[in-house]
Amino acid sequence: MGYLLTKEGVNAVLKEWAESYLIYAPVRMSGKGAFSETDSIRYAPITTVEEIEFEKKSDFPFKEVLIPLSETLFFFTEDQVTEADGPKKNAIILLRSCDLHSVKRLDEIYIKNEYEDYYYKRIRDNVKFVLMGCKNAFENCFCVDMQTNRIETYDASLEKKGDFYEMDNRFADWETVLERNGMSRRVVVPSYVTETNVHVSIPQGLSLDVSRSKIWDEYDSRCINCGRCNFVCPTCTCFSMQDIFYTDNGKIGERRRVAASCMVDGYTDVAGGGAYRQKNGQRMRFRVLHKVYDFKKRFGFHMCTGCGRCDDVCPEYISFSDCINKLGIAVKEVGGHNEE
Amino acid sequence: MDMNTKALKKNAFRVTKQRGVTASRIRVPGGHLEAKYLSVLQEIAEKYGNGTVHITSRQGFEIPGILFENMPYVNELLQPIIQGLNINQKTPGQGYPAAGTRNVTACIGNRVCPYACYDTTAFAQRIEKVIFPNDLHFKIALTGCPNDCAKVRMHDFGIMGMTEPQYDKDRCINCEACVKACKKKSVNVLKTVNYKVERYPDRCIGCGECVLACPTGAWTRGEKKLYRLTIMGRTGKKNPRLGEDFVKWIDEAGIIKIILNTYDYVTQHIDPAAPGGKEHIGYIIDRTGFEEFRKWALRDVQLPKMAEVSTPIYWQGVKY
Missing domain, CATH: 3.30.413.10 (Sulfite Reductase Hemoprotein, domain 1)
Incomplete structure (x- = not known):
């Protein structure tokens, strides 16, 4: 059921939700950008609607709530292991359509990919999603081409409409709180983007043969392997393990998992000192093809959701969408055969 | 010719090699100004100077070739710049009130x-x-x-x-970008300890290279x-x-x-x-x-x- 609400009405809803949920939303963190006197838009718990940044795309994605950048899994002593506590509260995440499509990718990797990831699952089972209506594409978005611009599988939606807010609710348990705090009922269709400035065309006939293309070489020198594109990507799920032994007593410690990046040094290191993808162009090739080729081959849909954050963040102005659009040239160059 | 050179200098003009000819010195605090003032400088240089402008080593301008007798006219033309750059002045239209303390x-x-x-x-x-x-x-x-x-x-x-770097260890993934940047570009005060980063505040020079290098926003700038x-x-x-x-x-x-x-x-x-x-x-x-x-x-x-x-x-x- 859809509702029209005042700001106070939305805040009353948030207040009731807060009794059982931590509500995560993109917020503007003043002065937290890398450059002085610039802001960073990140996910953080909120209590009022005023804290939510509706106007800008978040710099870092919602995924940090589901897969924290650094997460302690368990503590160990000499002969015992104790699991680290999971979140004490359920979570609500406010996010745009492309990002809610990304949740499907995360689920695919962490839950449906043969083995279920226990730590992901224990958070994921307690998360609800509130869709933020998205009227206009931002600079580097290409959601329409990735078919992630619309989504129906939200628990509720929230969108600013002039001085008021529209909410659509699809989760039965929330109906009464919305009923109580809404001004009136109405049919609510969350806004969605229909046109983007950036377009991508993933060529037919893509195969691993494009690995041999020369298109990757320019990134050897252009890319600085910082990994920002991975950390802001809502669908990158790689992690690495760290066993830490506390310094005061080297026999006890903890195991953490932290986000890993296929662009950063060390990712392909193997026992014996080898490292497979040493050139940045080859790392770029791996990342790009994973997003628009390998993943789809295995799971049936593209990993990339077209949010464009990798383009937004790259300090070297390397455009992911631009690279996708070069794949057509690469296919021709290596004499691609049609696998699709 | 009678000229009080002390007063002339205090008024931000210069005694030059050439008798009876001076140069006007324009201070630009912080070295940044609206482009519209450049046309004022051009006008002064072409009307009363020798048509050239020197960009000074202290980020000001110096307009040479001005006859002593034209100083009052130059001061009048300078007024919008003096006012526009918010320079403290005693009497509008009479140019700069001092020259000892140099342009910042x-x-x-x-x-x-x-x-x-x-x-x-x-x-x-x-x-x-x-x-x-x-x-x-x-x-x-x-x-x-x-x-x-x-x-x-x-x-x-x-x-x-x-900037006093602020470290959020929960966002740190141990990529070591900050450690490398600090070592190669700055003073090497970051060290990896148990897959997280330790900073030696006594030796840190607050350059912010760690903040700039960090891909996850674990390092941010201090508020102050x-x-x-x-x-x-x-x-x-x-x-x-x-x-x-x-x-x-x-x-x-x-x-x-x-x-x-x-x-x-x-x-x-x-x-x-x-x-x-x-x-x-x-x-x-x-x-x-x-x-x-x-x-x-x-x-x-x-x-x-x-x-x-x-x-x-x-x-x-x-x-x-």
Whole structure:
């Protein structure tokens, strides 16, 4: 059921939700950008609607709530292991359509990919999603081409409409709180983007043969392997393990998992000192093809959701969408055969 | 021809090689101005000068080739620049009221540069507002970060932007970008301990390379604007030298108070026989000893808790 609400009405809803949920939303963190006197838009718990940044795309994605950048899994002593506590509260995440499509990718990797990831699952089972209506594409978005611009599988939606807010609710348990705090009922269709400035065309006939293309070489020198594109990507799920032994007593410690990046040094290191993808162009090739080729081959849909954050963040102005659009040239160059 | 050269100089004109011909010196605090003023400079240069403009080493302009008799007209034309740049003035239309305290210079700062920790021009303008007009010979420069592109260590007061890095270990994924950046580009004060990063605050120079390098936003800038204040660098004949650190992690109010206190110190201790009433502050300190200067400089100064004052200070440089 859809509702029209005042700001106070939305805040009353948030207040009731807060009794059982931590509500995560993109917020503007003043002065937290890398450059002085610039802001960073990140996910953080909120209590009022005023804290939510509706106007800008978040710099870092919602995924940090589901897969924290650094997460302690368990503590160990000499002969015992104790699991680290999971979140004490359920979570609500406010996010745009492309990002809610990304949740499907995360689920695919962490839950449906043969083995279920226990730590992901224990958070994921307690998360609800509130869709933020998205009227206009931002600079580097290409959601329409990735078919992630619309989504129906939200628990509720929230969108600013002039001085008021529209909410659509699809989760039965929330109906009464919305009923109580809404001004009136109405049919609510969350806004969605229909046109983007950036377009991508993933060529037919893509195969691993494009690995041999020369298109990757320019990134050897252009890319600085910082990994920002991975950390802001809502669908990158790689992690690495760290066993830490506390310094005061080297026999006890903890195991953490932290986000890993296929662009950063060390990712392909193997026992014996080898490292497979040493050139940045080859790392770029791996990342790009994973997003628009390998993943789809295995799971049936593209990993990339077209949010464009990798383009937004790259300090070297390397455009992911631009690279996708070069794949057509690469296919021709290596004499691609049609696998699709 | 009769001309009071003392008054002429105080009015920011110059006695030149050519008799009866002067040059007008235009101060631009912070070295940044609206482009519309360039056409005013052009007009003055073409109408009363020799059609050229010199960009000075202190980020001002100098218009040469002006006849003494035309100074009042030049001053009138300068009025929109003086007003537009918010220069303290006694009588509108009569040009600059002093020239001793030099233009406050600045690097481009954080209006443009990714490294800069603050708006250098805006801070320069705030300093200009409290120290000008003044006949004493003070040179002040500001730079956005410890790269010191503005060469502030060549000035009586050098102000260098710093940021106190804030570390959120929960966002750190141990990519070591900060450790590498600090080691290769800065002073090597970051170390990986148990897959997280430790910083040695005593040796950290607050350059912000860690913040710039961090791909996850684990490192961010501190909320407070803090600076390194270097003092008594100078060029010149007897003993050119680099300024030494006076206070590390000082705030704006502290810097301004120290500068103002130094005006009092100089007024008290300047050589009464100094040629042209002009003596570099550093030489006065050489004479009175650093401790006497420090006593004056720090009078009523409220320093931030983390501020570190260097004492005593010994300067090096070339001695002739």
